[in-house]
Amino acid sequence: MPKAGQINNRRVIQVRKFSSSEFDERVDFFDRMARTKWLGSLHEELIRATGTWKGKRILDVGCGTGRLLMRGAEDTTEVTGVDLSPCMIERSKQLFGETKGPKSWAFLTADAEALPFRGNSFSITVSACVLFLMPDPEKVLSEMARVTYGTVALLNPSRVNGIKASAQYVEKHRLTGEEKDFLIQWGRVAEHRHRFSENELTQMMERCGWRNVVHANNLDGLALLTTAQRA
Template sequence: MNGEEFDDLVHFFDSMARTSWLSAVHDTIKEETGSWEGKKVLDVGCGTGRLLLKGAEEAEAVTGVDLSREMVKSAVQNFFFHDKSKKAEFLIGDACALPVDNSSFHLALSTCVIFLLPEPELGLKELHRVLKADGTAAMLNPSPKMNQLSAHQYGKEKGISGFELTSLLKWANVSTRRHRYSEDELTSLLTSTGFHTIRHVHVLNGLATITLAVKSSSL
């Protein structure tokens, strides 16, 4: 993957982040990660910064990293528009080679990224590296239940239509072509990269999973 693949998709991803279904998932991620008060928070694959905006008011500082230069530009603009620029930094960078120092963050987020990586272990090792001791990683990945048929059925049940449904179906399509993680797979990957206290939260009626894990205080 390279950033230019996503440069022309800024409007699509920003609109997707504001859909009722993905915005609700972001709200759940914020709730499950608890208070960001006094914390330094990183979002790997931050897109246009919508998830970080959910907790920017209370966080000490937020940092977004994205492979796409245009996504980063849009995130900077969104934070400027919401008068949160002083708390935020956005960087162009690869999830497998993050341009940030070791042990820098209390919380590291990564939504819709790990399932795209050819070597997910590299991305998880980077999350581990940049977290402080006892820091938390929170990820969002499609589950084995995710496919276009099940996503369409979910949309029908929830009355989702138009762009909201189209974006969900596109995520389902990409998921089936890349990877869909079971809880056991996620637990195994995180354990092997030095995380513990792993827990999973189902969202979208089980079509996706929020996974939270803690970096050992001894590392």
């Protein structure tokens, strides 16, 4: 279970590292979540924030079943996805093999804290609903900076996200079924992982080699979309 500490008068969540088997067991769960309208809309916002993917080399850190890459890839896009879960990677390969997507794609089992790529390998790196789960977010941000020569785009729960806030969103927008269930589950998990403020995330990213950090709130403030450039 997470433990709370107190550093510089700020509550800090210390989180354990997930094992690959925990995600292996939830492939269908995460794939259904990626296909909800609310998360799909966030994926679209993230893609728009990075500009065109035409002719670009894209990396998705914590790619899950590859749904984000499928949304943004064009014929000339080179896409690479990494995930800790071998079963997620197998599902990604299966889904991309069944589509008429980009001609160049690859999916690898890898740890976000130790990406298996040379420096400056990708023009754009994306990561959705991943950084907030990491025990050491700065390690992940540093690895992203090492392998990226252009833009990064991140999607995380905001500081205010949680069960109560997600339930209020559900009621306001009359979400039902899995749209409702997955959003509330996201809020439940967020309460026990990292919930970054804009200032906190900016400072962290700048320490890791990113500049021009820009944040945008989505889903009535539940989601934080962040873009930055490689310093």
